[in-house]
Amino acid sequence: MKTRERILQASLALFNEQGERQVTTNHIAAHLGISPGNLYYHFRNKEQIVAELFSRYETQLADSLALPVDRGLVAEDKVHYLETLFQGIWDYRFLYRELEHLLLSDPALSARFRPFAQRCIAQGRAIYQGLVDGGILCAERTDPQAMAINSWLLLTNWVSFLCSVVSNEPGQALDQRLLRRGVHQVLALERGLLTPEAAVVVEQAMADFYQPLPGLDA
Amino acid sequence: MKTRERILQASLALFNEQGERQVTTNHIAAHLGISPGNLYYHFRNKEQIVAELFSRYETQLADSLALPVDRGLVAEDKVHYLETLFQGIWDYRFLYRELEHLLLSDPALSARFRPFAQRCIAQGRAIYQGLVDGGILCAERTDPQAMAINSWLLLTNWVSFLCSVVSNEPGQALDQRLLRRGVHQVLALERGLLTPEAAVVVEQAMADFYQPLPGLDA
Numbered sequence: 381m382k383t384r385e386r387i388l389q390a391s392l393a394l395f396n397e398q399g400e401r402q403v404t405t406n407h408i409a410a411h412l413g414i415s416p417g418n419l420y421y422h423f424r425n426k427e428q429i430v431a432e433l434f435s436r437y438e439t440q441l442a443d444s445l446a447l448p449v450d451r452g453l454v455a456e457d458k459v460h461y462l463e464t465l466f467q468g469i470w471d472y473r474f475l476y477r478e479l480e481h482l483l484l485s486d487p488a489l490s491a492r493f494r495p496f497a498q499r500c501i502a503q504g505r506a507i508y509q510g511l512v513d514g515g516i517l518c519a520e521r522t523d524p525q526a527m528a529i530n531s532w533l534l535l536t537n538w539v540s541f542l543c544s545v546v547s548n549e550p551g552q553a554l555d556q557r558l559l560r561r562g563v564h565q566v567l568a569l570e571r572g573l574l575t576p577e578a579a580v581v582v583e584q585a586m587a588d589f590y591q592p593l594p595g596l597d598a
Numbered sequence: 599m600k601t602r603e604r605i606l607q608a609s610l611a612l613f614n615e616q617g618e619r620q621v622t623t624n625h626i627a628a629h630l631g632i633s634p635g636n637l638y639y640h641f642r643n644k645e646q647i648v649a650e651l652f653s654r655y656e657t658q659l660a661d662s663l664a665l666p667v668d669r670g671l672v673a674e675d676k677v678h679y680l681e682t683l684f685q686g687i688w689d690y691r692f693l694y695r696e697l698e699h700l701l702l703s704d705p706a707l708s709a710r711f712r713p714f715a716q717r718c719i720a721q722g723r724a725i726y727q728g729l730v731d732g733g734i735l736c737a738e739r740t741d742p743q744a745m746a747i748n749s750w751l752l753l754t755n756w757v758s759f760l761c762s763v764v765s766n767e768p769g770q771a772l773d774q775r776l777l778r779r780g781v782h783q784v785l786a787l788e789r790g791l792l793t794p795e796a797a798v799v800v801e802q803a804m805a806d807f808y809q810p811l812p813g814l815d816a
Contacts, residue, residue, distance in 0.1 A: 399702075478698045480758055484617075490762075497763040498813055518790065525815065526786040532763075533783075534748060537755045540698055544708075545715040545750075565751075568744040572736065572790020596716060597743065 384422045386412055388436075391429045395474035397553075400430065400482060427486050434489060437472040438496055444468055445503040453510040455581035458570075459589075461507060462563045465535055470559055476539045497532070504528030516578040517570055531566050538562040546593045561591040602640045604630055606654075609647045613692035615771075618648065618700060645704055652707060655690040656714055662686055663721040671728040673799035676788075677807075679725060680781045683753055688777055694757045715750070722746030734796040735788055749784050756780040764811045779809040 381389075390412050394403045405426050409419040423429050444464040448457070469476060483490040508524035511517045542558050567586050574582055599607075608630050612621045623644050627637040641647050662682040666675070687694060701708040726742035729735045760776050785804050792800055 478702075479762060480696045481699045483762055484696075494763060494813070501763075501814060521790050523786060523789075526783060526789075529811075529814070530748075530752060530783055530786060533752050533755050533759055537751050541751055544697060544701055545712060545719075565744060565748055568741060568748060569787065570790070571741075572739050572788070572792075574790075593747075595712070596719060596747070 383414065383418065387414075387419060387422055388429065388432060391426075392433055392472070392474070395430075395433075396472075399477060400426075400474045401478060405429075427488065430482070430486065430489060431492075433472065434475065434492065437468065437475065438492075440468050440471070441465070441500065442503075445500065445507065447506060447510060453507070453514040453516065455511075455516050455574075455578040458507075458511060458516070458567070458582070459563070459585045462566050466538070466559045466562050469535060469539060470556060473539045473554070476536055477543065479536070479540075497536075501525075501528045501532050504531055511570075515575055517573045518575060522570075522573050527569060530569055534562065534566050534569070538565070542593075546595060557591055558593065560589045561593060564589040564591070601632065601636065605632075605637060605640055606647065606650060609644075610651055610690070610692070613648075613651075614690075617695060618644075618692045619696060623647075645706065648700070648704065648707060649710075651690065652693070652710065655686065655693065656710075658686050658689070659683070659718065663718065663725070665724060665728060671725070671732040671734065673729075673734050673792075673796040676725075676729060676734070676785070676800070677781070677803045680784050684756070684777045684780050687753060687757060688774060691757045691772070694754055695761065697754070697758075719743075719746045719750050722749055729788075733793055735791045736793060740788075740791050745787060748787055752780065752784050752787070756783070760811075764813060775809055776811065778807045779811060782807040782809070 387408060391403070391408050394408060394411060403426075405419055405423070406416055408429075409416045412419075423432075444461065447453070475482065479493075483493055505524045505528040508517065508522065508527040512519050512522050512524065538559070539554065542554055546558065547554065564586050567582055567589070570582065571586070605626060609621070609626050612626060612629060621644075623637055623641070624634055626647075627634045630637075641650075662679065665671070693700065697711075701711055723742045723746040726735065726740065726745040730737050730740050730742065756777070757772065760772055764776065765772065782804050785800055785807070788800065789804070
């Protein structure tokens with residue numbers, strides 16, 4: 381593997397484990413057994429590493445949110461969207477652990493984040509509209525924009541919710557299984573809006589993705 | 599007003615305007631025209647000021663979430679709960695702007711926050727159960743625990759959503775009217791779960807609280 385790629389992969393792993401703020405370029409170089417000068421040859425500073433990781437996340441997410449080109453949406457699609465979205469959030473969870481801090485201390489990232497979020501919500505709206513058009517969600521009571529905004533809030537804040545409310549130790553490693561409950565919670569948004577046929581599929585998926593949250597669920 | 603109270607009120611105003619991280623005890627003393635020594639006579643450090651403000655917020659929130667003792671819940675109660683909760687979040691918005699950072703850098707606050715959040719969610723669950731018992735939400739499809747968790751996520755992240763996704767300038771003052779849209783979004787959680795009589799009240803409230811979000815709503 382090329383050094384540039386090794387730096388990116390090690391940075392992502394360290395940021396996810398320890399938090400982006402706790403990791404310096406010196407830590408990353410030491411972790412890889414390369415000199416700081418070698419790292420600076422590839423990246424001017426940590427912001428540039430974060431920027432490149434964010435670009436990868438953007439690309440991965442755009443793929444995850446694409447609509448099928450040759451058919452309408454079916455109930456199973458929604459579950460698949462959510463699994464893929466939560467996996468992306470898990471892979472880049474450092475972004476969402478301390479998003480406010482990251483955006484306040486990195487104006488270039490902040491300038492990219494806002495249109496990115498707005499594109500994601502617009503695409504989420506198109507997906508919910510596709511679920512209405514596909515007869516999965518009831519047309520009269522479903523507001524695709526309100527659903528997209530609420531899904532965004534649940535998805536992007538699920539990891540920090542697990543850290544600040546659910547797990548017992550702030551520094552404790554996150555249990556990836558608790559992401560499955562996030563899928564359950566986003567599906568719960570549409571529980572009252574499902575047409576009878578779709579309800580069978582989504583209720584089953586909600587049961588499959590249920591995971592008790594330590595400290596919260598009795 | 600006593601000096602101690604003046605310090606608390608000035609701190610809250612400065613934290614909300616500028617972010618807790620940007621404000622030092624020296625700023626607070628200078629703002630009040632008192633000496634740093636006078637401030638330290640009342641509060642050992644900034645953490646102690648934050649701890650006292652958090653206690654006030656806890657008390658205010660416990661009042662906001664109380665169930666009526668002499669009657670069941672009606673559809674209008676839900677709207678009132680949400681208005682009061684969002685007002686509390688607005689009054690103490692510095693807590694939610696950079697919650698992760700605040701909790702990571704203040705272990706004593708972090709130790710208080712987790713049980714506080716868990717109590718709030720338990721009380722939210724009791725409120726949703728009360729709405730089921732009062733015939734406002736459909737019993738078969740309403741999971742009060744899932745609703746309470748989703749409401750918590752929307753409520754506590756609404757301010758940072760406005761800052762990171764909606765408004766154009768990270769430092770720009772928040773428009774308090776956009777909180778109303780937060781009420782609309784939490785009401786949208788239960789849109790498909792309402793019994794027909796309650797639907798009339800809640801649909802009207804959703805229309806009343808609708809506020810377009812700049813950059814997001816066309």
